[in-house]
Every structure is written in C-alpha cells, then in structure tokens.
Amino acid sequence: MKKINSKIHISWLTIFLIFLSGVGLILFSHYDSGLYQAPIGQIVSVKNGKSQKQVDQFNNIDYSTNQKLTVKILNGKHKNETYQLENNYSKSNATDLQYKKNQRIFLHVINHQKWNSKNLMIQGLKRDTSLIFLFWLTIIIILVVLKFKGSMALLSVIINATILYISIKIDVMTSINPFVIFTVLSIIFTGVTSLLIFGKSKETAVAFFSTIIGTALSLAISYLVLKITNQNGVNFEMMEYVTQDRVPLFFAASMIGSLGAIMDLSADITSSLFEVFKENPSLSKWQLFLTGRKIGSSIMGPLVNVLFLIFIAVTFPMLILFLDNGNAWGYTFYMIMSLGVVQSLISAIGIALTVPITSMIASSLCRTKVIK
Amino acid sequence: MSTITVLAIILLAAMILAGGVKGIYAYLGLILNFIFVFATGHLISIGLSAFWVTIVNSIIILLITIYFSNDQGQHADISFIGSIIVVLIVIALIIPILHWAQVQGFSNENNDDLEGMSLLIGIKFLNISTSMIILSCLGAVAEASVAISTGLTEIIEHNSKISNQHLIDSGLHIGKEIVGTAFNTLFFGLYGEILALLIWFERLHYSFASIINNKIFVSELIMTLISAIGVILTIPVIIGIILHRRKKEVL
Numbered sequence: 001m002k003k004i005n006s007k008i009h010i011s012w013l014t015i016f017l018i019f020l021s022g023v024g025l026i027l028f029s030h031y032d033s034g035l036y037q038a039p040i041g042q043i044v045s046v047k048n049g050k051s052q053k054q055v056d057q058f059n060n061i062d063y064s065t066n067q068k069l070t071v072k073i074l075n076g077k078h079k080n081e082t083y084q085l086e087n088n089y090s091k092s093n094a095t096d097l098q099y100k101k102n103q104r105i106f107l108h109v110i111n112h113q114k115w116n117s118k119n120l121m122i123q124g125l126k127r128d129t130s131l132i133f134l135f136w137l138t139i140i141i142i143l144v145v146l147k148f149k150g151s152m153a154l155l156s157v158i159i160n161a162t163i164l165y166i167s168i169k170i171d172v173m174t175s176i177n178p179f180v181i182f183t184v185l186s187i188i189f190t191g192v193t194s195l196l197i198f199g200k201s202k203e204t205a206v207a208f209f210s211t212i213i214g215t216a217l218s219l220a221i222s223y224l225v226l227k228i229t230n231q232n233g234v235n236f237e238m239m240e241y242v243t244q245d246r247v248p249l250f251f252a253a254s255m256i257g258s259l260g261a262i263m264d265l266s267a268d269i270t271s272s273l274f275e276v277f278k279e280n281p282s283l284s285k286w287q288l289f290l291t292g293r294k295i296g297s298s299i300m301g302p303l304v305n306v307l308f309l310i311f312i313a314v315t316f317p318m319l320i321l322f323l324d325n326g327n328a329w330g331y332t333f334y335m336i337m338s339l340g341v342v343q344s345l346i347s348a349i350g351i352a353l354t355v356p357i358t359s360m361i362a363s364s365l366c367r368t369k370v371i372k
Numbered sequence: 373m374s375t376i377t378v379l380a381i382i383l384l385a386a387m388i389l390a391g392g393v394k395g396i397y398a399y400l401g402l403i404l405n406f407i408f409v410f411a412t413g414h415l416i417s418i419g420l421s422a423f424w425v426t427i428v429n430s431i432i433i434l435l436i437t438i439y440f441s442n443d444q445g446q447h448a449d450i451s452f453i454g455s456i457i458v459v460l461i462v463i464a465l466i467i468p469i470l471h472w473a474q475v476q477g478f479s480n481e482n483n484d485d486l487e488g489m490s491l492l493i494g495i496k497f498l499n500i501s502t503s504m505i506i507l508s509c510l511g512a513v514a515e516a517s518v519a520i521s522t523g524l525t526e527i528i529e530h531n532s533k534i535s536n537q538h539l540i541d542s543g544l545h546i547g548k549e550i551v552g553t554a555f556n557t558l559f560f561g562l563y564g565e566i567l568a569l570l571i572w573f574e575r576l577h578y579s580f581a582s583i584i585n586n587k588i589f590v591s592e593l594i595m596t597l598i599s600a601i602g603v604i605l606t607i608p609v610i611i612g613i614i615l616h617r618r619k620k621e622v623l
Contacts (some may be wrong), residue, residue, distance in 0.1 A: 008523045035581075036581050037579070037581070038581070038582075054492050054494075055537055056490040056492050056615060057490065058490060058493075059491060060490065060493040060494045062492035062494040063493045063494075064492070069599045080413060086532070086599045090491070090492050090497055092477075092491070092494055092495055092496055092497055093476055093477050093496060093497050094477040094478055094486075094491035094492075094497050095477055095478050095479075095482075095486070095491060096491070104430060106585065111413050124585065125473075125474050125585070126585055127473050127474070127475070127584070127585045127586075127587070128581075128584045128585055128600050130469060130473035130590070130594075131471045131473070131584060131590050131593060131594075133469075134383045134469060134593070134594060134597045134598075134599065137597075137601065138597050138600055138601055138604075141601055141604050141605065142551065142604055144546055145544075145604050145605075145607055145608055146544060146547060146551060146604070152552060153552040153555040154555075155554075156552070156555065156556065157555055157559045160560070160563070160564075161559075162561065164563055164570075165570075168567075168570050168571055169574065170572050171571060171574075172574045172575050174530065178571075182567075189560075193556065212538070217483060220459070220536070221382060222379060225375055225378045225382065226375055226380055229375040229377075229378055231375055232373070232374045232375050233374030233375055233376055233377075234374075234375045234376065238485065240481075240482065240485060240569075241568040241569045241570065241571075241572040242568055242572075242574045243568075243571055243576075244571070244574050245432065249567070249568055249571075252567060253564045253565070253567040253568060254564065255564070256560060256563050256564040256567060257560060257561050257563070257564020257565060258560070258564070259560045259564075260556035260557045260558070260559060260560025260561060261556075261557040261560070261561070263556055263560075264553040264554075264556050264557055267553075268553065272405060290543070293390065295391070296390060296391070297390050297391025297394045297395060297398075298391075298394065298400055298441065299436075299519075300387070300390055300391060300395070300441075301391075301394075301397070301398030301401055301402075301440065301441025302437060302441055302511065302514055302515035303515065303557065304398065304402055304444035304519055305401070305402060305405060305437045305441075305510075305511040305514065305515070306509055306511035306512050306515055306554075306557055306558075306561070307434075307511070307557070307561055308402060308405065308406070308507055308511065309405070309409070309507055309509075309510055309511040310508045310511070310558075310565065310595075310599075311410050311561075311565070312406075312505040312507075312617065313409070313504045313505070313508035313595075314504065314508070314565060314592075314595075316413060316500055316503065316504040316507070317476070317478065317497060317500050317501065317504065318475060318478075318485070319413045319417075320413060320416055320493070320500055321486075321489060321491070321493060321496060322489075323413070323414070324417050324490075324493040324495065325490055325493070329414075329418060334437060338376065341376055342375065342379065345376065345379040345380060345383055345566075346379070348383050348386075348387075348402070349379070349382055349383050349386050350387035352383065352387045352389070352391075352395070353386050353389075353390070355389075355390035355391065356389055356390055
C-alpha cells in the first residue's frame with residue numbers, strides 16, 4: 001500500500017507483550033470447552049483394530065480401520081464422565097478422520113434423555129486453537145519484520161471483513177438480487193480501500209474510478225460472452241455451497257475475488273504516475289500514459305498468476321477424487337475446473353484492462369488542479 | 373465456440389492492449405502455468421507421491437511466473453532463489469499445521485457433490501491438501517519477491533555505494549508497500565472464494581462456534597494466512613540474499 005506512513009514505531013517490549021498475550025489466547029482457546037454449548041470430549045485412549053483392504057469398482061486400493069476411543073467429556077453436566085465411542089476411518093481420509101490421543105472432538109447427542117455411548121456421535125475435530133495459532137503467528141511475523149508498518153494492511157482486512165459480514169446479513173434477510181448487493185459492497189470496498197491508501201486526494205479519485213471501470217468492463221464482457229456462447233463448456237451445476245440463484249452469485253464472487261488485485265494494480269500505477277509527473281512536469285499526456293502502461297504491464301503478469309493459482313488450487317481435492325472415480329480428463333475439466341478457469345479469466349481480463357484505463361485517467365487528471 | 377475459448381481470446385487481446393509484447397509473454401506464462409497445475413493434479417491422481425510432484429512442479433511454476441513476466445537479469449535470479457527459500461520455509465510450516473488442524477478432504481457441506489462417488493481412492497487427502505496450499509501460495513510469493521528484488525537492485529544501480537543499513541531500510545520500506553498490496557489481493561481473493569460458503573453458514577444459522585471449527589472454513593483461512601506469511605517472509609529473505617551477494621561482491 002503506497003503512501004501510508006504510520007509514525008508509530010512499537011518497541012520490542014510491546015511486540016513481546018503481544019507475543020505473550022497471543023500465547024495466552026492460544027492456551028485459552030485450548031481450554032475453552034466451557035464456552036461451547038455442544039459437548040466436547042478429549043480422547044483419552046485409542047485402540048485401533050485391524051486394517052481391512054478395500055477395493056472399489058475403479059480398482060483403487062484403500063484400507064479401512066475401526067478404532068475404539070475412550071472419550072472424557074470436558075464440559076456441561078456430564079463433565080469428567082468417560083464414554084466408549086467407535087470410529088471408522090480410511091487411509092485416504094476423504095470425509096473421515098483417524099483420531100489420536102489427546103485430540104479434542106465435538107460430540108452430538110442424539111437423545112438428551114439418555115447419555116450413553118450409543119447416543120453420542122462424533123461430529124468433528126475442534127480446530128479453533130490451530131486457527132488462532134496461525135492468526136497469531138501471522139501477526140507476530142508482520143510485527144517482527146515490519147514493526148508497526150504493517151498495521152494498515154491489517155486494518156484494511158478487518159474493515160473489509162466487517163463490511164462483507166454486514167452485506168451477507170442483508171443478502172440472507174432480504175430478497176434483493178445478490179449481484180446488486182455485492183456490487184454496492186464492492187463500490188464501498190473500493191472507496192474505503194482507496195481512502196486508506198491515498199487519503200483525501202486526487203489519487204483516490206483516480207484509483208477509485210479506474211478500479212470500478214476496469215471491474216465493470218470485465219464483468220460486462222464476460223457476461224456477454226456467457227450469453228452469446230450459451231455457457232458452452234461451463235458447468236454451473238457443480239458450484240459449491242449454493243443456496244440461491246447460481247449465475248448472480250458466481251458473478252458477485254468473481255467481482256469480489258478480483259477486486260483486491262485490481263485495486264492494488266490501479267493504486268500502484270496511480271502513485272507511480274503522479275510521482276513521475278511531479279519530478280518531470282514537462283512530460284506530455286501521451287508520454288505519461290506510456291509510463292503508466294509500462295509500470296502496469298510489468299505488475300500485470302504476476303498478479304494474474306496470484307489469482308489463477310488460488311482459484312485453481314482449491315479445486316484439487318475434488319479434481320483428484322473425480323479422476324480416480326474413472327472419469328475422463330475432458331469431463332473432469334468440465335465438471336470441476338471450468339468454473340475456476342472462468343473465474344480466473346474474468347479477473348485476468350479485469351486486471352489487464354485496468355492497466356490502460358488507469359494510465360489514461362491518471363495521465364489526464366494529474367495535470368488538473370484539485371477543486372476543493 | 374466454448375465460453376472459455378472466447379474468454380481466453382479476449383484475455384490475449386486485453387493483455388496485448390495493456391503490455392504489447394510483454395503482454396504476450398505474460399499470457400504464455402499463464403498458459404504454461406495452467407498446464408503444469410493440471411499436470412500436478414494428473415500425476416497425483418495416478419498415485420505418484422503428492423509431495424515430490426508438487427515440489428518439482430512448484431519450482432517449474434515459480435520459474436515460469438518469474439522469468440516470463442520480467443526482463444531477465446540479476447533481479448530475476450534473486451527473486452527465483454528467494455521464492456524457493458520462502459516456499460521451503462512455508463512447506464515446513466504447512467506440514468505440522470495441517471497435521472494439527474486436519475482439514476483435508478470434504479465436509480458435510482460437500483455431501484451433495486459426493487453422491488455416488490467412491491471415496492476410497494487410496495490417496496491421502498492430507499497430502500492433496502498440502503499440495504493445494506503450496507500451489508496456492510506460489511503466485512503471491514513470486515510477486516512479492518520480484519517486487520522487492522527489482523526495487524532493491526534498482527537502488528543499488530543508482531547508488532552502488534549505499535550502506536547496508538540504508539539498503540535494509542529501503543527494503544523494509546518497499547516491503548511495507550508490498551505487504552499492503554498482497555494482503556488486499558489475498559484477502560479479497562479469499563472473500564470471493566468463500567462468499568457462497570459464508571452465505572450458506574448464515575442461511576442455515578451456523579453458530580460462531582461451528583464456523584470457526586468448520587473444516588472448509590478453517591482450510592480456506594489456513595490457505596490465505598499461509599500465503600500472507602509467505603509474502604512477509606519474502607522481505608527478509610530477499611534482503612538477506614542481496615546482502616550476501618554484496619558481501620561476495622557479486623552485486
């Protein structure tokens with residue numbers, strides 16, 4: 001993020017205190033079972049049965065094992081009681097888990113009247129401690145490497161997460177088209193983030209408008225292409241976790257997903273171009289445009305790859321499962337990867353278009369005087 | 373013509389508009405990366421070691437990402453070595469975290485998609501998750517290391533007598549900007565990625581407690597946080613490599 005100069009430098013003592021409070025928080029989350037409504041148990045002992053070879057209809061060889069777990073309840077009325085539970089796991093662990101001693105697990109009570117081993121079901125692992133640990137580690141590494149300088153980045157993440165949460169509430173509570181809600185959200189995102197980067201200035205306006213135009217243009221083009229080609233080769237049916245209309249939700253997700261990258265790109269071009277103009281005010285508009293394009297085009301490639309690798313990598317588990325279920329490559333691509341590829345292409349088009357758009361707006365606006 | 377073909381052609385046109393020949397190179401780099409990511413998936417599915425396939429392909433993907441979108445030269449070499457070091461550190465972090473959090477495979481939310489499929493494929497999903505998280509951080513690490521090494525080598529070119537302390541300060545200054553940039557890219561990428569899932573949670577009234585213990589949610593957050601850590605670690609690693617090269621008077 002350009003141009004943020006936080007003058008506060010924190011001392012090593014403060015970092016040490018934050019370090020300690022994090023350790024405290026992690027320990028707390030490990031022992032926080034009392035805060036949970038659902039019963040939580042700790043695995044006291046594990047007895048694994050014999051592994052059994054399993055061959056499925058595609059000749060995949062796997063092993064399934066039954067384990068007997070002794071679980072001690074950690075919260076609620078039945079605290080400290082122990083129960084014998086059974087669990088079945090496969091070597092591949094697609095949907096099951098191999099439990100180990102000392103792990104903490106969530107339990108589901110089928111019938112609250114009768115608390116016995118037959119009425120308790122293992123629901124899943126308690127993962128909050130590992131998540132908090134990783135958050136803490138990230139913050140500590142930022143603080144140690146950059147001292148306080150990274151704080152604006154964290155602030156922007158937190159503010160934007162809050163706005164996102166509010167708009168999801170609105171989406172669930174109303175029947176407004178999700179694309180409309182998340183378009184408004186994206187405009188707010190862009191405004192807030194540009195202001196955080198540049199403060200109240202001409203640069204903010206340039207970054208704001210070029211991000212919006214770039215994103216809107218790529219969405220409009222992609223929408224038209226989807227219409228004209230009749231979504232040929234793209235499978236919306238396999239979109240995951242869908243609770244509403246697929247296409248608007250897909251576009252909303254693509255818009256938000258690429259917004260950060262597009263904002264960063266236009267902010268980078270804008271601040272560099274204004275810098276160049278300040279040092280060299282005799283440059284013509286065309287020369288400034290070319291400078292902006294040169295800066296933008298060298299950032300464009302890596303940025304496109306960042307998003308592409310994220311959007312494609314998440315399809316990996318399903319991709320491999322699908323391939324090993326005897327499906328051909330072409331069909332697997334269509335079923336599992338086509339949506340991720342389209343999402344990557346939409347963001348890539350947005351990123352590429354933002355380069356000339358930002359260069360054009362910035363090169364014509366950097367001459368004008370600020371009207372206050 | 374299929375939708376993907378048309379979009380790919382439009383992307384090529386847009387990239388040429390944005391960067392001329394450089395745009396064509398960036399486009400080729402993207403397509404090559406595409407092929408190697410696919411290859412990784414295919415090789416894992418036929419039963420090769422997910423870990424080694426991912427390591428080898430990650431090095432190739434880093435090579436493509438760094439050398440195809442930049443002018444070659446010393447800063448590209450520094451970025452490449454730096455990225456590999458960072459990715460190795462990140463892998464050393466990913467493995468214990470994933471063993472701890474156990475987020476591999478699928479969750480109840482995926483049940484509809486899994487219907488009729490054989491889940492006993494004999495490949496450990498823990499390894500597939502490891503591979504997924506390594507691949508997803510490559511782009512961010514490569515971008516950050518290119519930005520920092522380009523900035524620092526430029527400073528040395530302008531002023532070859534600059535002191536090491538000044539160089540470290542400039543490196544941290546550039547690093548601060550990179551972290552801000554990368555965080556926006558990564559976290560908005562995450563928000564886009566989990567938008568549908570978050571709406572699902574809200575609509576089906578998941579409690580806060582069940583969300584922060586949910587397999588998919590935790591897995592997505594681990595992915596983003598690991599990439600973020602990778603980006604931050606790039607700063608000291610690249611500065612370190614440059615100082616080391618200066619000491620040996622290569623720079």
